[in-house]
Amino acid sequence: MTTRAHPRRGDPALGAIAVLTLGLYALFIVVPVIMSAWKSLTDENPLKPQTHFVGFDNYTEMTHDSALSDSLTFTLLLTAAVTIAANAAGIGFAILLNKTSLSYRMMRTVAFLPQVLSGVIVAFVWRYILAQDGILNDILTTTGITDKPITWLGTPHLAMFSVGLVAAWVLTGFTTVVHLAALQSIPVELYQAAKVDGAGRRQQFRHITFPMVAPGTTISVTISMITMLKLYDIIAVLTSGGPADSTQSTALYIIKCAFTDNRFGYASAVAMLLLAVSAVIALSVTGLLRRREVDL
Amino acid sequence: MTVSTSHRPAASRSTAPSPSTGRAASIPRAKRRKWATKGHLIAATLVTLAFVSPVYLTVVNAFKPQDQIVSDPAALPVPPTTRNLTDALSRPDRIIQIGLTNSLVTVVASVILIIPIGAAFSFWLSRRSAPLQRIVLAVFGAGLMIPPAVLLLPTIRILTFLHLDHTYTGLVLSNVGGGYLAFAVFVYSGFLRSVPGEIIEAATVDGAGTLRIWWTIVMPLLRPATATVAIFLSLWIWNDFMNPQFILGPLHGQTITTGVYQSLGQFSTNYAQLFGVMLLAAVIPVAGYLFLQKQFIAGLTSGASK
Structure with a gap:
């Protein structure tokens, strides 16, 4: 046993920690998911004395809940748009900053800053920037790009765009640093060898840069999407889901059903839907991107 | 480099003028490259400045009176004024002082618990069979993807059942048991794979x-992983908004974000x-972040390459 580097099986201390860890994880991840699944089949409401088992009533109601379908559409649209925008911007920014001298390293430090700030603070700063009398409208009107200030947070479509803009700004800090790291991990020898073989810049990009950066992109895209499906703080501060519920993501809708409407049962059913959507998206996109890496 | 120059002298560091006939091309290549480098630096700087302008606005306006901000x-x-800062610190609700203290306590308590638990568990896991490792890591990975809004309501019910609702103990416990622990286990498990079994x-x-092996041998070896775990968990728990807002509730004190x-x-x-x-x-x-940026970037890089 000792020669195979296995500790004595009877050693209780580590085993106890393992049990504790698995127990904690079960208590705060596994049990809540099971509880949600169970409660989604009830009409639990803290203001009502009794809870009844209602079968799939909540799920039936979800199929004709237009607020839910709006929020789900917004969430999916936001997730897709911001993931694409933040990763495209991150790749471009990373290519621009892909040098190692001091000034470029300082710029890299600065580029990650939005990731360090809490979503609450980010959203307050942007609420100031995007305000009717805010600095963005100042710039736009004084330069004559628009003649009237734009209500960035006041109309449904613009508010949706603004939430996406702020979320993309935060995420770009992350996607830039990940892609920069991927770019800088490519051995210079590969490019030298390609040059010797007569490969042009485009060919070098196609056959070296692109495939070598792909694993970084996989991570970056996956984490971007998970972050967007989870997003709560930025929206809560920037628009609180308004105007007219246009920026109410599914995460916000769950909170509203649970804590404003006190409909625990229904909120649990919506939570199960968001969980299923997140799982499907995360698994399929990771699978898709992984396959592309192998293909190249 | 030497190989490349010997094959294609004009392509790399050669300072020889290009034999081309055009006027622009008669400028020595090295000089052109120097201008290109400068142009690149200027472009990069401008993009970076535009990108961080929201942060810039926060910093400069924190030191200006209201009329000047407008x-x-x-x-x-x-001239800079510190009036805004002293005003913020002398608010009757003492939101800065109370918020910073509560956030600090929450972060330190959570991270101090997660690190040894996560590291010891990963060490235990690293000595189990490969299929078991795969299953456990898959389950923990799934936990990282679950939106917190999905878990919030049942988490509050569990804490209520334990009589820990609206308490910092409850908040810390849910931090220790939730996705943060899964992150720690992921980082440690990844790092442990590179530790030679000998x-x-x-x-x-x-x-x-x-x-004893864990404490005297494994923990020192895991130091870079511990740095990554400590840095990112501290940041995330510090910036967390939803959990303190609903688990603590407005009447039971504020962290800096909810405050x-x-x-x-x-x-x-x-x-x-x-x-x-x-x-x-x-x-x-x-x-x-500015103080520990090397570790920040290193943590992100090692995490992203896995």
Whole structure:
């Protein structure tokens, strides 16, 4: 046993920690998911004395809940748009900053800053920037790009765009640093060898840069999407889901059903839907991107 | 480089003028490259400055009086005033002092618990069979993807059942048990795969107990992973908003994020106050980041390459 580097099986201390860890994880991840699944089949409401088992009533109601379908559409649209925008911007920014001298390293430090700030603070700063009398409208009107200030947070479509803009700004800090790291991990020898073989810049990009950066992109895209499906703080501060519920993501809708409407049962059913959507998206996109890496 | 120059002299560092006939091409290549480098630097700088302008606005406006913020938001604060900061610190609700203290306590308690538990568990896991490792890591990975809004309501019910609702103990416990622990296990497990088994084997032959091996040999080896875990968990728990907002509730004290939310929600046009509060709320994570940026980037890089 000792020669195979296995500790004595009877050693209780580590085993106890393992049990504790698995127990904690079960208590705060596994049990809540099971509880949600169970409660989604009830009409639990803290203001009502009794809870009844209602079968799939909540799920039936979800199929004709237009607020839910709006929020789900917004969430999916936001997730897709911001993931694409933040990763495209991150790749471009990373290519621009892909040098190692001091000034470029300082710029890299600065580029990650939005990731360090809490979503609450980010959203307050942007609420100031995007305000009717805010600095963005100042710039736009004084330069004559628009003649009237734009209500960035006041109309449904613009508010949706603004939430996406702020979320993309935060995420770009992350996607830039990940892609920069991927770019800088490519051995210079590969490019030298390609040059010797007569490969042009485009060919070098196609056959070296692109495939070598792909694993970084996989991570970056996956984490971007998970972050967007989870997003709560930025929206809560920037628009609180308004105007007219246009920026109410599914995460916000769950909170509203649970804590404003006190409909625990229904909120649990919506939570199960968001969980299923997140799982499907995360698994399929990771699978898709992984396959592309192998293909190249 | 030498290989490349010998094959294609004009392509790399050669300073020889290009034999081309055009006027522009008669400028020596090295000089052209120098201008290109300068142009690149200028472009990169401009893009970076535009990108961080929201941060710039926060910093300069925190040191300007209200009328100057309104009339000239982008200008540097000349002369700077510390009035906004002292005002923020002398608010009757003491939101900065209370928020920072509560956030600090929550972060330190959570991280101090997660690190040894996560590291010891990963060590235990690293010595199990490969299929078991795969299953456990898959289950933990799934936990990282679950939106917190999905878990919030049942988590509060569980904490209520344990009589820990609306308490910091409850908040810390849910931090320790939730996705943060899964992140720690992921980082440690990834790192442990690169630790040669012989080191631990040798200690086992020497007759050291598992817990002693973990503490005296494994933990020092895991130091870079511990840095990554500590840095990112501190940042995330510090910036967390939803969990403190609903698990603690407004009547049971504020962390810095919920405090800023509560106090700034009311006055949206008193920008002097807004920026003063925000600068003080953001200064600790930003200072920590600037101080530890090498570890930050290294952690992100090692995480992203796995």
